[in-house]
Amino acid sequence: MQDILFDFISKYITLTEDEKNAILSVDIFRSVKKGTVLLKEGQSSKDSYFVLKGCIRTYYDLDGEEKTTGFYTEMEALTPPCVISKTPSEYYISCVEDTILTVSNSDMEEEVNAKFPRFETMCKILSEQLLAKERINFDEFKTSSPEQRYLNLLEKRPDLIQRVPQYQLASYLGMKPESLSRIRARITEKNKG
Amino acid sequence: MQDILFDFISKYITLTEDEKNAILSVDIFRSVKKGTVLLKEGQSSKDSYFVLKGCIRTYYDLDGEEKTTGFYTEMEALTPPCVISKTPSEYYISCVEDTILTVSNSDMEEEVNAKFPRFETMCKILSEQLLAKERINFDEFKTSSPEQRYLNLLEKRPDLIQRVPQYQLASYLGMKPESLSRIRARITEKNKG
DNA sequence: ACAACTTGTTCACTTAAGTTAAGAAATGAA
DNA sequence: TTCATTTCTTAACTTAAGTGAACAAGTTGT
Incomplete structure (x- = not known):
């Protein structure tokens, strides 16, 4: 299962076994049922997601009406804007299907960065x-x-x-x-x- | 004039004089007249832009019709997709007004990164x-x-x-x-x- | 098996944007 | 200043999307 994650990372940098272990030591793999809400409007969160299997969706509630703006499937990463802006979330995230994903935050990222700095370079390239x-x-x-x-x-x-x-x-x-x-x-x- | 650039950077990290000099030693300030085309469709380029004063615009030519998709004004940075994907550009960039901007490429970025690694952290945060x-x-x-x-x-x-x-x-x-x-x-x- | 709910389609009607064309206003160059 | 070009607006007409409502199909739970 974590192979999907390493396959993804290998598109950007080649990992040593030590580096793989550094990631595994902090990464949290999570399995969520279809319909589960990962983030609610108004909620503050520091979590980023990486979808290993399944599909998650972002949507707004505008006067009771759902407005879907994004779908994230296998090998796709999502850092909600509220994590960046450090303000309450303006949207919801929920699972369209039963989904397996990793949940991480900036503390974990720093932890990995400390163990191998190339990780930061990868994140920069990725977000560019x-x-x-x-x-x-x-x-x-x-x-x-x-x-x-x-x-x-x-x-x-x-x-x-x-x-x-x-x-x-x-x-x-x-x-x-x-x-x-x-x-x-x-x-x-x-x-x- | 370069104050605008340092004001911008100071929102992310505090620069020492040495670091400022490291940037000035590579950055190219350029002054361009209204209407100048900075990038043409089909052209390959490695240049990123940062607008100090003025306004540049990105647009496509779809069957002879101009489709404008972006404006970049004071304190805004643009790395065209063709720089990332390393393929010919799908769009044009031109100056809406007389504009002062910096033009840089990834070689220059690496040069600055080598002199102070915090620059890379800043770029990561910025693009996120x-x-x-x-x-x-x-x-x-x-x-x-x-x-x-x-x-x-x-x-x-x-x-x-x-x-x-x-x-x-x-x-x-x-x-x-x-x-x-x-x-x-x-x-x-x-x-x- | 049934009821309740969710989802997708259809229809008639309304509203707004696309199209085409003409002309007014602003801009720039000679 | 004048002429030419570019840009903006207006109007009549066409096309497509929004709205509200009804219904059919599919799903879920009991």
Whole structure:
């Protein structure tokens, strides 16, 4: 199970056995049931997550309405903004599926950094890459129509469309469930004719 | 002029005189005229920018149409995705105003890192913060209507509305210039009635 | 097996954004 | 200053998404 974590890290730096042990000595592997809420709105937290298996989702509650803004699946890491800003969380995180993940905080990170400083270099590279990727995603979102965004998701993360309820996908794509339903109908219609 | 740079850095770490000199010895300050194109689509580049004074903008050319996706003003840093991915750039960067900025690349960064390792820590923290901020921006964009997005920009970055042409703002807000014009008319109408 | 709840689809209707085109206003260059 | 270009606004029309409601299908718990 921890192999997934080391596979991930090996994309950035090569770990020695000692370094692997340094990580294992602090990392907490956790198994959470579908529907479990990991973080609530208004809650303060220092925890970052790394998904080994399953899917977690971030969503806001705007006047009683759920607005889903992110999905994190295998090999994806999430440090909620509230951890960075040190303010209460503005959103919820919950598990879309039964999920296995690691939970860590900055103290643990420092502990690992102390044992091998290359870890910090890796974290820097990782967050630079995530930032670049996030900006490209945002750019694509801004420059395309709801229909194009759905088609784009279909291409980039087809798994999500299978494993996540439509109403969550809809707000993730910036539209209402009814619109998504219509778009899907329109597309299958096109493919027929 | 370089005070702006040191003011910025001082938000993250306190610099000694030696460290300031280490930065000045590699950093390139550059003055660019309004309209200058810093990066072209298809071009490969290793340069990161930090705006000291002025405004630069990122935009795509999609079938001859300009799609603006970002503005970077005083105290804002931009490392184009092509620098991270090491592939040709998918977008253009140009100057909205006469601009003073620093241009640096990863070699220079390493040079500074070698002289004081705390610089790397700062870069890590910075990009983690930028990532958190970018995600919140994206979330806000996804969960709001074009009109709300305009109002949000009016609140968060009122300067942009003054210093940037409307048609660039429009695509930055994910809409057509005509729509932005209508939205503005609708809002001033509301404020009257 | 049944009721209760969740999820997805459909429909009729409303609202807002996209499109096309024309003209006004601002900007810049000669 | 004048002319040309760029930028912004307006209007009529088209298209697509939002809204509210009803219903069907699927799931969960008892």
